[in-house]
Amino acid sequence: MTKNVVVLALLILVATTWSNRVVLMLAITGLIGGPPALNEKSEEPQHVKWFDNYFTLEYIDEKTIAIGEPRYWQVNYNYLILGDERAILFDSGPGLKDIKPVIASLTDLPVTVVASHLHYDHVGNHDRFASIAMLDVPSTRARATENGFKISSMQHLGFLENIKNPVLNVSEWWQPNTHIDLGGRTLKILNAPGHTPDSLILWDEQSDLLFAGDYIYDGLLYAMLPGSDLDDYEQTAARLLSIINDTTRLLTAHRESTSGAPILARDDLLDLHQALQKINRGDLKGGGWFSKTYKINQRLSLASDQY
Numbered sequence: 692m693t694k695n696v697v698v699l700a701l702l703i704l705v706a707t708t709w710s711n712r713v714v715l716m717l718a719i720t721g722l723i724g725g726p727p728a729l730n731e732k733s734e735e736p737q738h739v740k741w742f743d744n745y746f747t748l749e750y751i752d753e754k755t756i757a758i759g760e761p762r763y764w765q766v767n768y769n770y771l772i773l774g775d776e777r778a779i780l781f782d783s784g785p786g787l788k789d790i791k792p793v794i795a796s797l798t799d800l801p802v803t804v805v806a807s808h809l810h811y812d813h814v815g816n817h818d819r820f821a822s823i824a825m826l827d828v829p830s831t832r833a834r835a836t837e838n839g840f841k842i843s844s845m846q847h848l849g850f851l852e853n854i855k856n857p858v859l860n861v862s863e864w865w866q867p868n869t870h871i872d873l874g875g876r877t878l879k880i881l882n883a884p885g886h887t888p889d890s891l892i893l894w895d896e897q898s899d900l901l902f903a904g905d906y907i908y909d910g911l912l913y914a915m916l917p918g919s920d921l922d923d924y925e926q927t928a929a930r931l932l933s934i935i936n937d938t939t940r941l942l943t944a945h946r947e948s949t950s951g952a953p954i955l956a957r958d959d960l961l962d963l964h965q966a967l968q969k970i971n972r973g974d975l976k977g978g979g980w981f982s983k984t985y986k987i988n989q990r991l992s993l994a995s996d997q998y
């Protein structure tokens with residue numbers, strides 16, 4: 692109790708000094724001291740299988756598998772993307788449970804893990820993998836040292852749930868706007884700033900799938916974290932809309948109101964883009980006093996402290 696009071700006081704100090712209001716907000720919501728207890732097992736659609744007591748498996752197509760963590764309070768989804776010669780694990784979850792046995796049950800291919808971004812709930816199992824890829828942008832390059840890749844605490848935010856910040860041995864640097872070839876399957880690497888400056892989105896044109904990370908999902912989008920930016924958010928939306936198709940499925944990293952893997956459509960991205968244009972012009976009013984929350988559509992809203 693006393694310790695929490697001291698930590699809270701320190702966080703308030705940090706938040707006030709660095710203008711990171713969200714740090715203060717999250718501290719007040721009481722997330723200090725470790726992740727909340729696991730959710731009860733959820734009802735999932737028939738085609739979703741429980742791997743064990745924690746992870747779920749769902750085939751999006753025969754070479755794309757959603758690995759869900761519905762019992763973790765943020766309900767993370769990671770994606771195993773299979774080619775003929777190698778595979779990518781896109782996000783590795785908060786690391787509360789070892790994801791490696793899940794991967795081993797699904798493929799014999801060599802697997803490279805990569806994160807949509809560096810928040811603690813997306814890199815938690817990274818250090819269990821020998822092959823780690825990183826998006827090559829200035830904010831990530833700056834963190835590479837002789838002794839490995841150290842995520843800054845404001846990029847990682849694991850202190851909010853007492854989750855350790857790993858040192859990673861990066862084996863591949865991926866340039867934005869290049870392609871990664873998995874053998875018979877090629878994905879485009881996109882830098883998608885908005886949620887964070889170094890966010891990565893993968894575009895699989897052949898399968899018509901966009902791996903969207905935390906840029907968009909069903910629920911409250913966080914555009915009020917360190918490095919979040921509404922202009923970036925809007926530009927990324929415009930760019931993604933110019934790339935994807937009407938039929939593209941957006942595979943996202945969290946869910947709130949749905950069951951099964953959180954899949955959105957181009958229309959959701961369109962709604963997000965229109966809302967961002969209005970927010971940035973001052974034509975859409977947000978509610979709340981700490982960070983403003985803007986309604987995007989029935990299922991999506993966005994929080995920002997840029998006002």
Ligand SMILES: [Zn+2]
Nearest residue numbers: 808810886905
């Ligand atoms: Zn995030």
